[in-house]
Amino acid sequence: MPDAKGPDHIFQGALTKGEILLPKCEDCGAYHFFPRVLCPHCHGTAISWKQATGKGRVHTTTVVRRKPERGGDYNVCVVELDEGVRMMSRVEGIAPGEVAIDMAVTAFVGEAEGAPAVLFKPSEG
Amino acid sequence: MTAELRGKSAIVGTGHAGFGEAHGLTAYDVMAQSALAALGDAGLKLSDVDGLFCTMMEDSMPALMAAEYLGIQPRLIDGTMSGGSSFVNYLTSATMALDAGLCAVALIVYGSNQRTASGRLVTASRPPAHEAPYNPRYPISAYAMAAARHMHEYGTTREQLADVAVAARAWAQHNPEAFERGPLTREDVLGARMVGDPLTVRDCCLVTDGGGAIVLVRADRARDFPKAPVYVLGSAAESSHRQISQMKDFTVTAARDSGARAFAAAGVTAADIQAVELYDAFTINTILFLEDLGFCAKGEGGAFVEGGRIAPGGVLPVNTNGGGLSCVHPGMYGIFTVIEAARQIRGDAPGIQLRDVDLALAHGNGGVLSSQVTAILGSQNTL
Numbered sequence: 200m201p202d203a204k205g206p207d208h209i210f211q212g213a214l215t216k217g218e219i220l221l222p223k224c225e226d227c228g229a230y231h232f233f234p235r236v237l238c239p240h241c242h243g244t245a246i247s248w249k250q251a252t253g254k255g256r257v258h259t260t261t262v263v264r265r266k267p268e269r270g271g272d273y274n275v276c277v278v279e280l281d282e283g284v285r286m287m288s289r290v291e292g293i294a295p296g297e298v299a300i301d302m303a304v305t306a307f308v309g310e311a312e313g314a315p316a317v318l319f320k321p322s323e324g
Numbered sequence: 325m326t327a328e329l330r331g332k333s334a335i336v337g338t339g340h341a342g343f344g345e346a347h348g349l350t351a352y353d354v355m356a357q358s359a360l361a362a363l364g365d366a367g368l369k370l371s372d373v374d375g376l377f378c379t380m381m382e383d384s385m386p387a388l389m390a391a392e393y394l395g396i397q398p399r400l401i402d403g404t405m406s407g408g409s410s411f412v413n414y415l416t417s418a419t420m421a422l423d424a425g426l427c428a429v430a431l432i433v434y435g436s437n438q439r440t441a442s443g444r445l446v447t448a449s450r451p452p453a454h455e456a457p458y459n460p461r462y463p464i465s466a467y468a469m470a471a472a473r474h475m476h477e478y479g480t481t482r483e484q485l486a487d488v489a490v491a492a493r494a495w496a497q498h499n500p501e502a503f504e505r506g507p508l509t510r511e512d513v514l515g516a517r518m519v520g521d522p523l524t525v526r527d528c529c530l531v532t533d534g535g536g537a538i539v540l541v542r543a544d545r546a547r548d549f550p551k552a553p554v555y556v557l558g559s560a561a562e563s564s565h566r567q568i569s570q571m572k573d574f575t576v577t578a579a580r581d582s583g584a585r586a587f588a589a590a591g592v593t594a595a596d597i598q599a600v601e602l603y604d605a606f607t608i609n610t611i612l613f614l615e616d617l618g619f620c621a622k623g624e625g626g627a628f629v630e631g632g633r634i635a636p637g638g639v640l641p642v643n644t645n646g647g648g649l650s651c652v653h654p655g656m657y658g659i660f661t662v663i664e665a666a667r668q669i670r671g672d673a674p675g676i677q678l679r680d681v682d683l684a685l686a687h688g689n690g691g692v693l694s695s696q697v698t699a700i701l702g703s704q705n706t707l
Contacts, residue, residue, distance in 0.1 A: 207453070233454045259476075259574055261468035262521040263461050275460045277469060277569050287455040287569040296521065300476045311457035 206234030209248060214315035217308045219251040221282055232284035253306035255280040255319070262295040274298045278319055280306070292320040325416045325559050327589050331707050333419040333430075334546035334553035337366025337539035338663045343652050344503045345440050346533040351380055352393045354535040354654075355435025359394060362537035367550045368429060373539075375400040375427030377414035381436055381655045390433065400427045406563065407690025408603055411659035412697040415540075415559045422542045432662075435535030436654035452567040461520055464528060464606070466568035466692035468520035471608035473574035475522065477623070480611065482522050484626035486513035488607035489526050489649050491635035496646025498636065499675025503532050504650045513607075527607040529648035529657065536659040538666070543707075554666040555707060557683075558589030559699040568692040575623075579616035579687060579696040586685075587618075590700035594618040597700075598681045599668040600640060601661040603689040604647040610634070613687055614642070617698065641678055644668060658688035662699060669703045682706050 204212065206222060210233075213220040223230050226243030237244050260276035274295035279285045290298045291309065302321060309318035339361025342354035349357075355378070363370060376398040380386035387403030402417045404410060411432055418430035451462060460466065474480045490510055496502035508526065516524035546553035562578035562585075565571045587593055594617060602613045611625035619640060620628040628634070634642035643649070645664040648657040665684035667673045682705045688697040 259469040259473040261465050261472060262518075263459065263465060264518050264520065273459070275458050275465050275469075285569055287458050287460065287567075289458050300472065312459070314457065316457045 206236060206246070210234045211315070214308055214317070219253060219306055219308060219317055220248040221251045221280070221284060222246050223249045230282040230284045232286050251306060252281050254322070255304055255306065257290065257298060257300055257302045257304055258285060259300055260298045272296070278304055286317060288317055288319055290319045290321065325419060325589050327591065329419050329423060330557050330589055330591065331555045331702070332423045332543050333540045333556045334543050335538055335556070335662070335666045335701070336541055336546055336549040336551060336553055337362040337368065338537070338666050339363070339365050340534065340536045340660070340663065342435065342437070343501055343534045344532055346437055347440055349437055349533070351382060351435050351437045352389065353435070354437055354533060355380065355390055355433055356393055358435055358535035358537040359431060359433045362431070362433070362539050365551060366539040368539060370394055370396055372429045373431045374398055375418065375421055375430040377402045377418055377430060377432040378434065379403050379405045379410050380434065381438065398427070406561070406695035406697070408605070408656035408658040409561070409688030409690035409695040409697040410656065412559065412662060412686055412688030412699050413561050415556050415662065415699050416561065418540050419556050419559070422540060428541065430540040431537060432540070432659065433535070433537040434656060434659050436656070437533045438655045439531050439533045455567055455569055463692050464520040464523060467606040467608055468523045469568060470574045470612070470693060471522055471606070474608060474611065477575055478626065480626035482514060483510055484611070484630050485522070485527055485607040486510045487631060488604065488610045488629050488634070489513045491629065491632060491638070492604060492643050492647040492649035494632070494635040495644050495675060496650035499646050499651060501674045502646040502651040503530055504646070523606060529605045529653040530650065532652050532654050534652045534654035536663050538659065538662055552670050553704065554669045555702050555704070557592070557700045557702045557706060558586040559697065560585035560589065561695065561697040563695045565694050566691055571693060575612070577612050577616050577693050577696055579613050579698065582696040582698040583617040583687070586698035586700050590702070592683060592700060596683050597685045598641070599644055599665060599678055599684040600642045601665045601685065602643060602647070602687045603657055603661055604643055604649050605653070605657065605689065607649070609689060610642065612693070613689070617685070617687065636676055644673060644678065645675055658690070661686035661688060662701070665701050669701055
C-alpha cells in the first residue's frame with residue numbers, strides 16, 4: 200500500500216506538524232522510545248500513539264566543546280520523560296554548561312540538522 | 325562459556341605490529357604483520373591456521389578480506405562485531421570451535437592505521453538515527469554522560485578520574501612499546517583541553533595505529549609449543565544496549581553479569597586475580613569496570629583508584645601495559661587486554677613484569693558501554 204507508514208514515519212510525520220507522539224503498548228501499557236513495531240518490554244505488537252506530556256527531567260548531560268568559529272559549545276543530554284522513556288536531545292535557552300542533572304525540562308518541536316526534532320527548554324516555575 | 329570448557333583452550337602465541345604510527349601501511353597490512361608476529365611466537369605458519377576470528381573498522385566483510393589478504397582458506401570464520409570487545413568475545417567462540425574439533429589452530433587478529441590515515445577515530449558504524457540529529461561526538465559524549473551520572477550519584481570527582489589516567493601513564497613509562505611515556509600529573513589531566521564535560525583530552529584514549537594477534541590451540545596439545553601456554557579458564561559476554569540513550573542505568577554496565585559468569589566458569593573470584601587488564605577507552609571505564617567486576621563496591625570506584633592505588637606499587641595492578649590511555653589505542657583496544665594478560669602470565673610482559681602471575685583478567689568493552697566481555701586466563705598451575 201503506497202500510504203503504509205512504519206513507526207518512524209508516524210513519529211517524524213507528527214513532528215512536521217509540531218506534535219510529539221510517543222508509542223505506547225496496548226498490552227502492557229508501557230511507553231517506549233525509539234519507535235518500533237513491537238514493545239521492547241512485553242514484546243506485544245499492539246502499539247498506539249499518544250500525545251506526549253512534554254514534561255521530563257535531565258537524566259544526564261554533557262557539553263560538546265567546539266571552537267567558536269565552528270559554532271561554539273553545545274549541549275547534548277538524555278532526558279527522561281514523565282512517560283518513563285528516555286531520549287537524546289539538547290536543552291536550549293540556557294548556556295550548555297548550565298544544563299544540570301535532574302533539571303525539570305519541557306519539550307518542544309524545534310529543528311536539528313535541518314529537520315524537525317524534539318528539543319527541550321527549562322521548565323518555568 | 326561454562327565450567328565444562330574451563331581450560332580447554334590455550335593461547336600459544338601473541339603478537340602485535342604498527343604500534344604508534346605505521347606510516348604507509350594499510351589497516352590490513354598491520355593486521356597481517358600482527359598475524360605473522362603471533363604465529364612466529366607460536367612456531368606456526370599461516371598455512372596452519374584453519375580458524376580465523378577477525379573484525380576491522382573498515383568494510384562490512386572484514387574477516388573475508390583478512391582471509392583473502394593472508395592467503396588462507398579457513399574452514400571456520402567468526403567476524404562477530406560487538407565493537408572493541410569482539411576480540412575478547414572470540415576467546416569463547418574459538419574455545420568452543422577448538423573443543424568441538426571445528427578447527428585446530430585459531431587466529432584472532434586485528435589491525436588499524438587510524439592515526440596515520442585520518443588522525444581521528446575511524447568507525448564503520450553509522451550514528452544511530454534517533455541520536456544523530458543532536459550531534460553527540462561519538463563516542464566521547466556517551467562516556468562523558470556516564471561519567472556525569474556517576475559523579476552525580478556517587479560523588480566521584482574529576483580528580484579521581486584523572487588519577488586513572490595518571491596511573492596508566494605510570495605503567496606506560498616502564499613499557500618501551502607504549503606510545504605516550506612522558507610524565508603526567510593529576511593537574512595535567514585536569515588542566516588539559518576539555519572535549520566533553522567532564523572529560524578532558526587526557527581522560528580519553530589515544531588515537532594510534534596498531535594491530536594485535538593471538539593464536540589458540542586445544543589444551544591437550546598446548547605444551548608442544550615454544551612458549552608456556554596460557555589457558556582460557558573462563559569467558560563470558562553480556563550486551564545491554566547499542567545507543568547510550570537506551571542504557572538503563574548509566575552507572576552499572578553489563579560487566580557485572582559477564583564478570584560473574586566468567587569468574588564462575590573459572591572457579592575463582594576477583595580477590596584471586598593478580599593482573600587486571602581493562603578496556604580503558606575513557607577514565608570512567610576503569611572505575612565502572614572495577615566496580616562491576618567486583619574489585620570494589622558500586623560507587624566506591626573513585627576512591628579505589630585514588631592516589632596511585634592502581635599504579636605501580638599500588639594495591640591492585642590495573643592496565644599494566646599503560647592501557648588504551650597511554651600504550652596503544654588503534655580504534656579497538658580489546659585484543660590488547662588479552663595479549664597483556666597472557667604476557668604477564670608467561671612472564672614476558674614488555675613493561676613492568678609482575679612476579680609469579682598465575683591468574684589474570686582481560687575485560688573488553690564495545691560500543692558505548694554496550695557490550696561487555698570478561699575473560700579469566702591462567703597458567704599451567706591453575707589447571
